[in-house]
Amino acid sequence: MQSEWRGQSNERPRKCQGLNEEADLEPVYAQICSHESAISIIDEEIGGLMRTIRQLQFRKWEHNEGIRHCKGLITLARRLPCEILANIFEICIRDGYTRTPLVVSRVCSQWRRAASIPSVWSHIYVDFDGRDPCGRTGFWLEKARNSFLDITLEIRQEQSKLPEVVGLLLGKRLQWRRLTINSSFLAEINRALVMCTGPLPEFRALDVSVQEFPDSNGQIEENGTRELIGLRTAFLEAPRFSTIRITRNILPAQNILPPSVTSLSLVLPSHHISLGLSMFSVLSILEELHHLEVFSMVLPPGQARHFDPDDDVGHLAILPRLVSLTLAGWPDINHLLPHLVASALKVLHLRSSDDLFGTPDEGTGRCLLQFLEYSSPPLEELELRDADMPAPYFIQCFARMNRLKALRLHESEISDLVLAELFGPRGLCPSLSTLDMRWCGHFRGRTLVDMIRSRVQPPATNIQDTVRSVCTSISKVTVINCSFVQKRDIADLAMLTLCQVVVVDPDDYCRAVGCCVNDRYRKRLAMEGFGRVGRLVL
Secondary structure, three states: OHHHHHHHHHHHHHHHHHOOOHHHHHHHHHHHHHHHHHHHHHHHHHHHHHHHHHHHHHHHHHHHHHHHHHHHHHOHHHHOOHHHHHHHHHHHHHOOOOOHHHHHOOOOHHHHHHHOOHHHHOEEEEEOOOOOHHHHHHHHHHHHOOOOEEEEEEEOOOOOOHHHHHHHHHOOHHHEEEEEEEEOOHHHHHHHHHOOOOOOOOOOEEEEEEOOOEOOOOOEOOOOOOOOHHHHOOOOOOOOOOEEEEEOOOOOOOOOOOOOOOEEEEEOOOOOOOOOOOHHHHHHHHOOOOOOOEEEEEOOOOOOOOOOOOOOOOOOEEOOOOOEEEEEEOHHHHHHHHHEEOOOOOEEEEEEOOOOOOOOOHHHHHHHHHHHHHHOOOOOEEEEEOOOOOHHHHHHHHOOOOOOOEEEEEOOOOOHHHHHOOOOOOOOOOOOOEEEEEOOOOOOHHHHHHHHHHOOOOOOOOHHHHHHOOOOOOOEEEEEOOOOOOHHHHHHHHHHOEEEOOOOOOOOHHHHHOOOOOHHHHHHHHHOOHHHOOOEEO
16 A cells, blocks of 8 residues: 555655656647637627627617606696696696796696696796896786786895886786785785785785894884785775785784675794784774684694783674684683674684693683673684583583584593583484584593484374474584594494594694694504494594
């Protein structure tokens, strides 16, 4: 074995040593050249294949573009009638995107045709700080042709072109429908309003907003008048002028608003000043407006403005045509109610801008009760948003609401005891058909189920049964984030009536505020199968 192993080990060096001879290397070099030639041929083939692939990829891209183009021809946006597209464009403009007509006209020929409809250009926005406001206004008026005009004037630093622009707009005064003026200066608003003369047969609404800044003493300095005196002479020949919205930290004085106004909204926006806001100043405005049908007064959250409950106790404002009233602000704003006589009121919204530590406000209950006792309005809708009141006032007010159809309570401490008063068939609020409760944390879901079940109308078998059934069935109930309403309660409610647990209405007040959005709650109920129980809106 040792000799054999030594033989093998001696043989290897001789074989490796033979490769060093020149004659033995030539075949190796030949093989290398052969491999290199083969690689060159393969590279050429790869290059040809890559060119083919690129050509195929380009042809594929052309076909994909053709597919995309064809799909674009059959999309809903391309198949919609121009009139519907134009309405969508107008919605975008009303939401604040004033350049919509210019942008959408560049999308495609179909959208360009829709954008050429004059009504799309009827919302004229003039920014006096922008470039060439006169040229832009003239261009928009030309595109709008004979359509009705909704005009917005944005006046901040630059005011030199105001007379010229208003003059251009007055050339189309017969088409005016609505005018909005946002300005940093009251004087410029008056300056624009004074020019609004002549026949305005289609003009209906004015929206004025002025930004006023207080001095070191909390007072507002104005050069000249502090009033909207331009309203005294403006729109005298506008027979349809009926709606005014004023956003300002000072209420208008007497003899400022036209007596023909039917809808008035007053918004006091500032958090930083403490101007006097007396009961008398508000009542003095209202008592001049004998045709008023809709009134809204809004103070922002955190506003430290109080109404003195004893201020001018005997003063009353008689509003025989008022059908809708909204008071939003510090709870003392509700002290206006006993000073109003509104025997035709159908809609009442009381919204508090401050959370009173979750406690019911006795003042709100007392004022609402006094208003109901004195005016006896045919109230059909009542909303109390963060404006709660003690249980005895709930019951006494419900006893005076025989025509109430919709009750909306947001963050209320309404209890089982109060809900028990609504039990049918002879419960309080016999006409109630819609119940909307959100973030209410005291009543139990089972009480709500029993109340709605008690008002379900059985089929009448004779005339006597028909007479005996007094209360209306609840056709819709909303419960959003109410603490003691369980899943089983929601399922039972859905079997009795239409049950809603999320915000679905586009004009819902909570949608704008964003306080009642709870996707997790909705998804959890849907995953557990509650979306298939009865009539449940998830």
